Amino acid sequence: MSGLKILALIWFVIVLSSKKYILYHKSLIMKKVAALFIAVATFVVACTPKASPSATEALIPAESRVKTDKTTIDAGQVISSTSCTKCHREKDYSRATYDELRPVLASMVKKAKLDEKEIQQISAYVHSKAKK
Ligand code: HEC
16 A cells, blocks of 8 residues: 555544544534644645655656756756745755655656656756765
């Protein structure tokens, strides 16, 4: 089972049990606790940066196929400082190898809604900066 499915299941169980709880003890506190649980579970799902291995393979070029020409890398740098900074500051890609970053990238390019060409470019840039 993927992490996302497990989280969805946990979320479902929490929603069910919290509804029952509210029925038994119609207290405001329990409602608040339930709401907090749901908020935390939703946050965990939304902020999990890893994508499944198959999604990574399909989206992000393998190290052997990633582009290394300057034009593509430069275009990737622009994406990194614009599209990739909507939610957080530019990350330090040199803290991990390209292979370690690929699953993260797979999830981030979806968040940033990049098209195929932009994915090639950001991958080339991250590859050029990643730990060797
Ligand atoms: C819609 C919001 C959003 C966009 C757009 C986005 N990210 Fe992220 N990114 C996150 C969140 C949330 C995290 C996890 C929390 C954190 O590390 O800040 C994250 C984490 C990361 C991490 C660190 C992951 C780790 O395991 O430490 C990297 C690297 C990263 N993003 C790269 C990118 C790149 C490259 C792009 C552009 C293609 C991008 N992000 C666009 C939301 C976004």
